[in-house]
Amino acid sequence: MSQRNPQTVPDAGMTPGERRATAAVALVFGLRMAGLFMILPVFALYAGHLEGVTPTLVGVAIGAYGLTQALLQIPFGLLSDRLGRKRVITAGLVVFAAGSVVAATADGIWGVILGRALQGAGAVAAALMALLADLTRDEQRTKAMAGVGMSIGLSFALAMVAGPPLAAWIGVPGIFWLTGVLALLGIAVIHGVVPDPARSSRHRDTEPVPGELVRVLAQPELLRLDLGIFALHAVLTATFVALPPLLRSEAGLAPAAHGWLYLGAMAAGVAGMVPLVILAERRGRMRAVFLGAIVLLALAELLLWAGHGRLVPAALALAVFFWGFNVLEATLPSLVSRTVRPDGKGTAMGVYSSSQFLGAFVGGALGGWVSGRFGLPAVFLAALGLLVLWLAAALGMRPPPARRSVLVPVGRLEADEAALLATRLAALPGVVEAVVVAEEELAYLKVDPARFDPASVREFSVAAA
Structure with missing residues (x-):
């Protein structure tokens, strides 16, 4: 073992x-x-x-x-x-x-x-x-x-x-x-x-576990989160198809100096992210913060379009963009972990990551096509449209309550013993879900941190013996 x-x-x-x-x-x-x-x-x-x-x-x-x-x-x-x-x-x-x-x-x-x-x-x-x-x-x-x-x-x-x-x-x-x-x-x-x-x-x-894919793909709330990370990285990639050429042509910013602009914008974004993530995770305001971060991205794209690459509007827009982007990058994985069954987290995160990378591809292709057909500033409007669609889909989200995963090594068990143990673990205070996988000799728990006592499962753990 x-x-x-x-x-x-x-x-x-x-x-x-x-x-x-x-x-x-x-x-x-x-x-x-x-x-x-x-x-x-x-x-x-x-x-x-x-x-x-x-x-x-x-x-x-x-x-x-x-x-x-x-x-x-x-x-x-x-x-x-x-x-x-x-x-x-x-x-x-x-x-x-x-x-x-x-x-x-x-x-x-x-x-x-x-x-x-x-x-x-x-x-x-x-x-x-x-x-x-x-x-x-x-x-x-x-x-x-x-x-x-x-x-x-x-x-x-x-x-x-x-x-x-x-x-x-x-x-x-x-x-x-x-x-x-x-x-x-x-x-x-x-x-x-x-x-x-x-x-x-x-x-x-x-x-990822192949047998879990159908179950993960059948959960509407997980699909909503997959759509979110797809849209987030599509918008990111599309934005940077259009923004660097505009900064050079409209703002007159030398390409070597673009990094300083991004550095300042990212620093501002991180500074703004921290209090919002605390508000979401510790104060139970996840839905408001999540939707607000999408609105921040939409506002940034609107500013980029209106500014047409001018330096001051672009700097402000980038700070707002990375503010919303960092909040969503931090909260989306947390929402996936809270939503999925305790034994399906790896599969759910695999689908989530695939959605992220697919979004990067679609965003690049979309940004390139729009810029060639309608001009560089139109890319920001296309990104704004995608964000509006995401916001509409996210309005129906039901943020899951705060949960964390606990893994308990349980030793070698027969199938009927594993089922019985899962029932006993699920009955413990604070345990929301319990799945025992006999072939892995492991119990996967999802628990309510406010009510769960780690000592309560110690008797079931071979590692605590």
Whole structure:
């Protein structure tokens, strides 16, 4: 049986091995995501000299990684159960590096599109999460996943800020070469720093399970959240198809200086995000904050359209944009975790992530098409229209009450014993749902933190014996 300790055992903190594994996996995530996002603020400025370029194809090139990532990340995660985590991760990073080389050496827009699609085809996110789950105890898993989430957010911010000066220094092909090097560095980290797990097993809290897909896709509230992350990243990608060229042509802002504008806007967005997330999570105002954040995005797109790329309106709009964007990036995963069954979280998050990357592809293609047909400012109106549709769909949301997941190792059980144990666990005060998966020797609980006493499940845990 794999070594698992539940959240019911007193938390002594992460072991050195868990901290090392978390830091290393977070670093690999960050390197890969930085490579994908550094192109976002600069490619539309560079693409004009490529052979065969059209506005639509510029948008497709920016978002192409999203299509292959959306299609392949769940299969890659499942494949890692069969072939081994590190083998699949290594193969994915090699594909990512190959895509970077293809894009770096391309003379035409179709070569860049192929390279970006190959970058997305190295879809190792689910396999990385599974590897980290193999290397951490259950009561430390939330901390480990939070560390990865922070690395992704930080890599996005750094990529947006660093992309413009890097493009001025080494050119966009140089950025593609750099992303290839970062992918190879990720391989070195995986094999040189991350320990080999003693045993790999499926973790329903972090990995998709094929048998859960139908159930997850049949939940209207989860589909509403998937629509939300799709729209959020479609709007993000479409906005950056149009904004950089307008900043250069209308505001007269040198491309190398764009990063400073993004840095200020992101800092303002983070400062505004914190109180709203606290209000949503701790004061029970999730619905109001969530809808308000969508309105903030809509206001930002309206300001960008009205300002037509002028510097002061654009700076204000970007600050408002990243205010709403950061709030939604923080609250959407929390809503997914609260809504899904305790044993379906990994599957729900897999569908959610696929929706996110599909949104990036559609947003890029839509932004490119609209800019070519109606002009760059019209992209902001198209994004505004998408946000209005999202807001209309979100008005019917019913925010789930505050819940958290608890994992309890229960040892080897027969099917009838597992069913009986699930009934006993569900009857405990504060336990909202209980699912016992006999083949995983694990109970998945969803609990009300205000009423749940961790000591109440200690007698059921083999790790507490």
